[in-house]
Amino acid sequence: MFHWLEKNPFFFAVGVFLxxxxxxxxxxxxxxxxxxxxxxxxxxYTVLELAGKNIYKNENCITCxxxxxxxxxxxxxxxxxxxxxxxYAYDRPxxxxxxxxxxxxxxxxxxxxxxxxxxxxxxxxxxxxxxxxPAYPYMFTKMADIDTAYxxxxxxxxxxxxxxxxxxxxxxxTLEESRAAALEEAKVIAADMKNKEVxxxxxxxxxxxxxxLIAYLNRxx
Amino acid sequence: xxSLMVKALxxxxxxxxxxxxxxxxMNIDLSDPVNIITLLGAAAVAFLTFGxxxxxxxxxxxxxxxxxxxxxxWDGIGEYKNELPAGWAYSFLGTIIWGVWYWLAGYPLNAFSxxxxxNEEVKAYNTKFEAAFANPDQATLKAMGxxxxxxxxxxxxxxxxxGMSGKAHDFTSRISKDQVLAVIKNGSNQLGYPMGAMPxxxxxxxxxxxxxxxxxxxxxxxxxxxxxxxAGCHGADGKGNNGAAPNIAGYDETLISNVLTHGKKGAIGxxxxxxTRLTPVQEKALATYIQTIKG
Numbered sequence: 001m002f003h004w005l006e007k008n009p010f011f012f013a014v015g016v017f018l019x020x021x022x023x024x025x026x027x028x029x030x031x032x033x034x035x036x037x038x039x040x041x042x043x044x045y046t047v048l049e050l051a052g053k054n055i056y057k058n059e060n061c062i063t064c065x066x067x068x069x070x071x072x073x074x075x076x077x078x079x080x081x082x083x084x085x086x087x088y089a090y091d092r093p094x095x096x097x098x099x100x101x102x103x104x105x106x107x108x109x110x111x112x113x114x115x116x117x118x119x120x121x122x123x124x125x126x127x128x129x130x131x132x133x134p135a136y137p138y139m140f141t142k143m144a145d146i147d148t149a150y151x152x153x154x155x156x157x158x159x160x161x162x163x164x165x166x167x168x169x170x171x172x173x174t175l176e177e178s179r180a181a182a183l184e185e186a187k188v189i190a191a192d193m194k195n196k197e198v199x200x201x202x203x204x205x206x207x208x209x210x211x212x213l214i215a216y217l218n219r220x221x
Numbered sequence: 222x223x224s225l226m227v228k229a230l231x232x233x234x235x236x237x238x239x240x241x242x243x244x245x246x247m248n249i250d251l252s253d254p255v256n257i258i259t260l261l262g263a264a265a266v267a268f269l270t271f272g273x274x275x276x277x278x279x280x281x282x283x284x285x286x287x288x289x290x291x292x293x294x295w296d297g298i299g300e301y302k303n304e305l306p307a308g309w310a311y312s313f314l315g316t317i318i319w320g321v322w323y324w325l326a327g328y329p330l331n332a333f334s335x336x337x338x339x340n341e342e343v344k345a346y347n348t349k350f351e352a353a354f355a356n357p358d359q360a361t362l363k364a365m366g367x368x369x370x371x372x373x374x375x376x377x378x379x380x381x382x383x384g385m386s387g388k389a390h391d392f393t394s395r396i397s398k399d400q401v402l403a404v405i406k407n408g409s410n411q412l413g414y415p416m417g418a419m420p421x422x423x424x425x426x427x428x429x430x431x432x433x434x435x436x437x438x439x440x441x442x443x444x445x446x447x448x449x450x451x452a453g454c455h456g457a458d459g460k461g462n463n464g465a466a467p468n469i470a471g472y473d474e475t476l477i478s479n480v481l482t483h484g485k486k487g488a489i490g491x492x493x494x495x496x497t498r499l500t501p502v503q504e505k506a507l508a509t510y511i512q513t514i515k516g
Contacts, residue, residue, distance in 0.1 A: 003293065071339035073346055078372070080498070082339065111498075115490030116377055119388050127385060128376055192491060 038089030044153070044162050044170045045090060045219065048182040048207070051149035052216025055209050056095065059136070064101035067094070067220070080107035090162055102133055109221040114192040117214045122195075136210075140198055144212035150178050186211045189218075225282075229275035236267040347500075354502050359509065366510025369503050373495065382514040389489060392514040394439065395471055401433035403488035411486065412479040416454050416466040423450050440470050477508040 005012045045053060056062070069075050069083045076082060083106050088094040112120075116127065121139060124131040153172055156162040164172035172178055183202070189211050190202040198208050240263050249256050290299040305313075319327075354361070371380060377389040384391035391397065406429075410418035424432055428447035435445055440459050444452070451469075456462045459470035468476050481504055484494035499507065 006293075071335050073339070073343050076339075076343075077498075082336065111373075111493050111495070112376075113491035113493055115388075127379075127388060129380070 037086050039084055039086035042087065042089060044156075044164055046170050046181065046185060046215070047146060047149045047153055047172070047178045048144075048185045048212050048215045049219045050153055050216075051144040051146050051182070051207070052212035052214070052219075053095075054149060054152075055139070055144065055213045056216060061105075062095050062097040064099060064133070065103065065105045066097035066100050067104065067106040068096040069104055069106050075104070079104045080110055090156075092156055092160070105217070105220055107221055109218045112217070114189055114214050114218065115194070117217055118193050118195060118210065121210055121213070139209040139213060140195055142209045143201070144207045144209045146179055146182050146207060146212075147175065149182075149212075150175050153178070182207060185215060189214050223279065225279055226275050229271035233267040233271040237264050240264070240267075350500070350502075357502065357506070362506040362509040363513060365503065366506035366508070369499065369507050370510055373498070374507075377492070382511070384489075387489065389492070390487070392472070392511055394437070396437055396469060398433045398437040400488045401436045402429060405429045405432065412467060412476075412483050414461075414464070414466050414479065416462075419454070419466075436469055472508065472511050474505060474508040477511060478504050481507070 005015065067083075069079045069081065071082045087106075088096075120127050120133075121136045123135050123137075124133040125135075150172075153162075153164060157164040157172060163169050171181065173181070183205060186202050186207045190199050193199065193211075193214075195210075198210060201208050202211065240260065244251070244256075244260065251257055251260075286301070288301045288303065291302050293300065354365070357365070370378075370382065374382070377385075378392060379385040379389070382392035390400075404419070405424050406421060408419045408421035408423075424447050428445070431445035432447050432451060435442075435448060436451075436459065444457075451459075454462070454466040455469050456466075459468065460473075461468040461475075464473075464475045467479070480492070481495040481499060483496075485492045
């Protein structure tokens with residue numbers, strides 16, 4: 001048999017391919033099956049949260065903040081439960097980050113509140129004296145881009161079958177509907193804020209960047 | 222033993238002598254076992270390299286080929302039908318058996334798990350923690366409370382606990398006038414006390430102002446008449462009737478523990494729940510520390 005293989009290099013190559021491919025398949029397939037499932041109860045981002053996530057990406061928060069809690073007691077004591085792969089199922093892209101110049105933010109919604117973020121984004125040193133984080137006062141006057149966030153949500157709904165508009169899930173609807181829903185969410189957040197310009201803007205029907213960003217940060221749980 | 226073997230041995234001996242000379246010259250400390258092991262390793266490498274190559278070079282020079290040739294002839298080069306060397310064959314067989322065991326039992330039953338290792342780490346730490354702090358004294362509790370406060374509370378309440386000019390609750394006094402007025406106006410049912418919900422608008426106008434001034438002032442002097450409404454639940458001394466209602470005269474363990482468990486939305490903003498983030502001993506320590514914060 002092996003003499004026959006030695007005389008027929010084509011079939012020898014096919015045999016080698018089959019053996020290596022089999023080994024690869026049994027190693028790789030199980031991790032695919034495991035990784036692609038969202039955790040129970042995970043809902044896709046609302047349009048306002050997505051707009052906040054876009055600001056997070058835009059401002060390169062990922063350069064200094066990670067979103068991945070590793071399984072060490074020192075980390076779970078400070079940041080909360082270990083991160084699971086299924087929690088990132090609707091993150092496109094996920095924002096794990098690789099540096100921690102600032103703290104991890106994967107569960108920041110559990111231990112910081114809207115009013116804290118408001119103080120902190122306006123002037124980080126006013127709440128954390130040793131902070132080296134820059135201030136972001138322009139987020140209180142620049143408006144968030146809700147339409148782009150809607151386009152993104154609609155794209156992932158159509159292309160990747162992200163379960164928007166599922167029963168008990170995140171509602172997406174038409175552009176007008178989602179603009180209205182984002183404004184409703186923004187009103188709830190603005191009610192907990194003190195900045196007058198932000199409150200006025202939301203009352204006028206506009207959504208400042210800070211509101212979208214806080215919506216996103218509060219969602220990180 | 223032929224001339225080649227003699228040359229090889231002589232060469233390895235030269236190498237070893239050179240090594241020893243270098244060791245002497247560089248004053249290397251031979252009482253350190255690592256250096257001894259390194260030296261012995263160098264000697265073994267020299268000896269094996271020249272010994273083994275000498276053996277095979279010798280064999281190439283003197284061996285005569287015998288045995289049966291295989292059928293194939295590759296451009297005139299033949300191949301002997303040799304048996305596999307026994308050591309090679311048995312290790313190959315052993316690897317196959319080990320492979321089957323590892324695939325079916327070895328890996329699935331003994332696989333390393335990150336989360337498993339994490340759980341073991343946490344369990345070991347908790348056992349150690351409980352043993353070390355089974356009966357902590359006041360000084361230990363205060364020190365532990367301070368370190369917990371600096372990590373978990375200071376980002377909002379400030380390192381001194383003063384609430385950073387109104388950004389969070391101020392621990393240097395029990396409660397501010399604005400906070401009292403807000404609670405009287407909105408009522409409260411957040412902290413899970415046995416007394417249950419406090420209805421909104423139990424006092425109004427000047428009465429509410431008088432109560433707020435009295436409570437915020439640390440309950441000094443005579444209580445305003447309207448305070449009788451409050452005393453019904455919070456007690457005449459404001460201490461909350463032994464945990465039935467919140468203590469409004471000072472901080473106690475029940476109050477700290479309830480706020481940590483339920484979180485609070487008040488006149489200043491929202492405090493998230495810290496449920497399961499602290500152990501009971503840490504909560505007690507935090508209460509001990511907060512009681513010592515004074516303006």
